[in-house]
Amino acid sequence: MNILGLNAYHSDAAACLVQDGKLVAAAEEERFRRIKHWAGFPTQAIAYCLNEAGIGLGDVTHVAINRNNRANFARKLVYVATARPSLGSIINRVRHRAQWASVEEELKRAFPTESFRGTVEHVEHHLAHLASAFYASPFEQAVVASVDGFGDFASAAWGLGRSTEIHIDGRVLFPHSLGIFYQAMTQYIGFPNYGDEYKVMGLAPYGTPALVDKVDVIVDLHSDGTFSLNLDYFRHHREEIAYEWSDGSPVFAALFSDRLEEYLGPRRAPNAPLTQTHYDIAYATQVVFEKAFFHLLNSLHAKYGIDALALAGGCAYNSAANGKIVGRTPFRRVYLPAAAGDAGGAIGAAYAVWRGVNKRRGAPMDHAYWGPGYSDASIAKLLSEQAGKLAEASCCVTRLNDEKTLLRTVAKAIADGCVVGWFQGRMEWGPRALGNRSILGDPRRADMKQILNEKIKRRESFRPFAPSVLREHVASWFENESDVPFMMQIYKIQAERRSAIPAVTHVDGTGRLQTVHRETNPRYYALIEEFLELTGVPMVLNTSFNENEPVVCRPEEALDCFLRTRMDMLVLGNHVVTRTPSATVASDKAKLAVGVM
DSSP states (O other), X not given: OEEEEEEOSBTTOEEEXXXXXXXXXXXXXXXHHTOTTOBBOOHHHHHXXXXXXXXXXXXXXXXXXXXXXXXXHHXXXXXXXXXXXXXXXXXXXXXXXXXXXXXXXXXXXXXXXXXXXXXXXXOOHHHHHHHHHHTTSSOSEEEXXXXXXXXXXXXXXXEEEETTEEEEEEEEETTOOHHHHXXXXXXXXXXOSTTTHHHHHHHGGGOOGGGHHHHHTTXXXXXXXXXXXXXXXXXXXXXXXXXXXXXXXXXXXXXXXXXXXXXXXXXXXTTSOOOHHHHHHHHHHHHXXXXXXXXXXXXXXXXXXXXXXXXXXXXXXOHHHHTTHHHHSSOOEEEOOSOOXXXXXXHHHHHHHHHHHHSOOOOOOOOOBOSOOOOHHHHHHHHHHTHHHHHHTXXXXXXXXXXXXXXXXXXXXXXXXXXXXXXXXXXXXXXXXXXXXXXXEOTTOTTHHHHHIXXXXXXXXXXXXXXXXXXXXXXXXXXXXXXXXXXXXXXXXOGGGGGGOGGGOOTTSEEEEEEEOTTTOHHHHHHHHHHHHHHSOOEEEEEESOSSSSOOOSHHHHHHHHHHSOOSEEEETTEEEEEOOGGGHHHHTTOOOEEEO
16 A cells, blocks of 8 residues: 655655655655745655656555645634634635645646556645654653644644554644744744744843843743644734745745834844844743643643653744753653654655554654665766866765775764765655765864854844754763754753754754664764774764755755855765865866775
């Protein structure tokens, strides 16, 4: 049975292929289109998944999509009748939905020579989120929760997962949403792009509690664990909000009302300087979010009495809050999928359909390497084709077939302060670079953050970089020894260790941890082992392989990023590309040195 799972007509469009209950391939459309958070119908991701599985569209049994317009339909009618949103808002939503072609029509247009003979299954948005967490987790029984902006008229859902069943017991419905609260405050602080919430998380540790009480009145908590927004400060429930989802990066108009600016002062313009007030608002936003988030989770634990939690939804990307779950709730085991947001709904929808047909669940997901991979032969061909361009850039290409030599060469370069592009194996699923499409640096260098931003990233100075740590060494460096394979939690670094790894230690003494396992990524693990042997430090700095674009997918994009930035070394499979000293530029323009070891 071949189930094609889709997140479509929404941000982070994505596709996956589940074959007889086993995940075979998964990728976000943005990686192929090269537009961040691309929204629309994920035709290129679909084509990749089918090709990876070695099947055609005619072999697909079911298409599972993570949206169902009929979900919560009665509540929608009640809301329209009682809240009376603007006519323009209603017309805009109806017009927007009318523009969506059916899945069958989209597939026919994208694959005109193939015939889809299966069925299309619509899975409620939050059920897909819950399935993406629970069915991919190792838990036989767990509390399940999904918290995000909105999907199918709800912003949160929760219940209990047992074996192959997920029972949803409660929801928070439109217009109340923790995701909308955080997105609106992100816009107010002057970060207007879709997905900029991580900037507020990075900014928050620089703030003080000065404005927590003021921001606290924006979100109300209820005795049953739920929450609601003080709607005076928002527009989304009564006005037409300009937004664009189709065939591009999602764009939102302001979600907050004029009342918020009257209350907190004028919003920050995107290019205006950041002041202490902005730091304090970011701090307060994170505190108020966590207050509501843990209020819900503690209520769920009290209700079910189970210490395992499977968590998904866009708000599950709040790694600062995720790292505090064990400390601020009674939950002791937590599973967060690699793609907790809308892209992950593709896998959740596919797993939900598989379970519905077979009364079984898929295998737990312990790694995120489900995207395209490229052979050394294809990389060698690319480098040969680009020999002239590489020579002009004064680059030298060496092929190191001996694994130990390759890893020792790269580890020494990192230890010597080089910035290394690391392109290996299959691309990661989800937003994090986890050692296959990564840029690596030395965590011991206090200036490495500045070096990375000057050479490649060009991003705000307050945003931290993450450590990839050998699993067995986590307890010796962090205050929490949890396993975090998908870089979804932030933990305190042990106080006495922070000065040793300043490049990955944030201002509040934390680090966004990724644990690296020999079993799931042996080459990356072995590279860090080499770095440990050279330096005594069992980790490297890891950031995504990109420059203000989606993470690179193909070797062509990795090479292009290397050439247009000041990266020191690029490792494509077994091929190492380095820049020669400037003194040899003239002589090297006419030749490309290629060596094999």
